[in-house]
Amino acid sequence: WVAxxxxxxxxxxxxxxxxxxxxDVLTKTAIKFGHNTIEALCPKEYHRWIDIGIGYIMKTIGITIAWYLARVISSVHSAIRGAYMFVDAVTIYSVKMGYGHLTEGYYDEILAGLLAFTGVYWQISSGxxxxWFGTILLFPFVFIESTLGWFVAYDAY
Incomplete structure (x- = not known):
């Protein structure tokens, strides 16, 4: 659990x-374009906080972008891994049943690629x-995932 x-x-x-x-990269551009506009809109006593506020807003946006990219990368990895696991299992089953056609040529790689693409598309399009039925069916795993997320976010382990 700790590992x-x-x-x-x-x-x-x-x-x-x-x-x-x-x-940090976004902050430089945002300060260049937004500092004067915000300075004109807020009282003089807050002018010293403009760059700091812009910096925090841009870091928040940057972290949001990074989390989205991490999810996309994770979904691509999961889709590729799952597709190859499925195709390998189907290949073994088809050989046992006397149908070895899937192992000839590139059929198994093409099928795995199509399944992986479908998996990535499904993940991204569903957000x-x-x-809801998957959440109910897989509730124990969803609960464990949520619990791990809380432990990591709040260093509670």
Whole structure:
């Protein structure tokens, strides 16, 4: 349990670090374009906080982008891994049943690629959320995933 939480904590830290780096790059441009506009809109006593506020907003946007990219990368990896596991199992079953056609040529790789593409498309188009029946069916796993997320986010392990 602790090893899983520690690994996830490292991934959390890497994602946040990437997000902060993205935010730092965005901050320079945002200050260049937004500082004068915000300065004209807010009272003089708040002018010293404009650059700091823009920096925090851009870091928040950068972290949001990094989390989305981490989800996309994770979904691509899961889709490729799952597609090849499925195709390998179907290939073994088809050989046992006397149908070896899937092992000839590139059929198994083509099928795995199509399944992986479908999996990535499904994940991104559904917003990385399970359908309601999937949440009910897989409730123990959803609960464990949520619990691990809380442990990693709040260093409670």
């Amino acid at each position: 899983v939480a520690a690994t996830l904590n490292m991934q959390f830290a890497k994602t946040v670090a990437l997000g902060v780096a993205i935010g 990385f959320v399970l359908p």
